[in-house]
Structures are given as C-alpha cells and as structure tokens.
C-alpha cells in the first residue's frame with residue numbers, strides 16, 4: 697500500500713528562502729551542519745512560511761539537533777507570535793538524506809511536519825529544493841521521502 701504523506705502546499709517567501717540558505721552555508725563553511733527552522737501559519741491545506749529561526753542547537757557526532765533549551769525558547773517565541781513550527785532544514789557534509797538520528801531527533805512530530813536535508817553543507821547555490829532530500833512526517837515514527845515531482849508541486853517560492 698502506498699502511504700500518502702500529509703504534507704500540504706508550502707508557500708515560502710524568496711527572502712526567507714535565501715536567508716535560510718545563507719545561514720546554512722555559513723555553518724557549512726566552518727564544516728558544521730547547520731539547522732534552521734521555518735515557522736508560519738496554516739490555512740486549509742496550505743502552510744505559509746513567515747520567518748526562519750536559527751535555534752540553539754547541540755552538535756553530536758558531526759550532526760546537529762535543537763537543544764532542549766532551544767526547544768523551550770522556540771515554544772515561547774512561537775506562542776507569543778502566534779506561529780507554528782512547520783519545517784526544519786539541516787545540512788549534511790555530503791550528498792545523502794536522513795540518518796537514523798535525524799528520524800529520532802526531529803524538532804517536531806506533528807503530522808505533515810517537513811524535514812529537509814541540504815547536501816554538501818549547502819555550498820552550492822539553491823534556487824529551489826530540487827537537489828534536497830525532503831521528508832514528511834506520517835506518524836508512528838515514520839517519515840516519507842517526497843519524490844522530486846511532489847517537491848516541485850508542493851513547495852512554492854514566491
């Protein structure tokens with residue numbers, strides 16, 4: 697049976713997209729994985745990105761994840777601004793997708809939450825997500841990788 701991922705359409709302002717990748721690239725220049733969160737609102741089947749957040753992170757075995765302090769700050773910040781956490785992006789040193797740790801230590805496990813892995817420390821120029829690994833959380837600890845077609849259809853940079 698095919699599991700369809702409950703990822704809705706994502707609307708990403710170009711400015712947020714570019715600043716996100718600038719941030720990831722900066723970490724990559726120092727050979728650290730970078731982590732950036734996309735926050736915003738939802739309306740019917742649309743996720744509208746309003747801003748990006750660089751959380752307090754822990755670095756482990758060459759990887760990165762949000763720290764518990766970072767999680768607390770984020771929750772307070774989001775509730776004050778009436779925004780929700782919609783997606784996370786992090787980089788890998790080379791060209792591969794989710795690691796086991798990535799599946800176990802995401803910043804959210806809301807259905808439809810999206811995790812994006814940017815290859816090669818984000819050192820290449822990205823104008824869309826076509827060379828990234830994109831996963832939607834489908835529940836029960838499982839992530840579903842989106843096809844290139846699904847990514848192109850669902851993520852609109854405006």
Ligand SMILES: [Zn+2]
Pocket residue numbers: 759760786787788794795798813
């Ligand atoms: Zn990773």
